[in-house]
Amino acid sequence: MTITEAQQAVDAWIKKIGGGYFSHLTNMALLTEEVGELARVIARTYGEQIPKPGDLSASLQEELADVLWVVICLANQSGIDLDRALLASLEKKRLRDADRFASRR
Numbered sequence: 001m002t003i004t005e006a007q008q009a010v011d012a013w014i015k016k017i018g019g020g021y022f023s024h025l026t027n028m029a030l031l032t033e034e035v036g037e038l039a040r041v042i043a044r045t046y047g048e049q050i051p052k053p054g055d056l057s058a059s060l061q062e063e064l065a066d067v068l069w070v071v072i073c074l075a076n077q078s079g080i081d082l083d084r085a086l087l088a089s090l091e092k093k094r095l096r097d098a099d100r101f102a103s104r105r
Helices: 004-016 026-043 060-077 080-095
Strands: none
Touching: 004 060, 004 080, 026 060, 060 080
């Protein structure tokens, strides 16, 4: 699935089943919540925290997908083409950081 197809699929689901987009503010709060859930999985899987029962009921894959879902919702409701936005970001980083990480190669 391409990013454009993902944006179209999320938009179709929101309009047909989801009852419309939440406000930008609500989606930002939901994104923060999802990033927190992602952080919990990473901290307990790769960090020093020992998981409590239920902490790892969701997988890293699931939490990343949940974050992506809300990011797509915010892009859709803001009229942002994420394909274009990501290409522009990659180009910006290519130009700005061409030599920045040379010591790590």
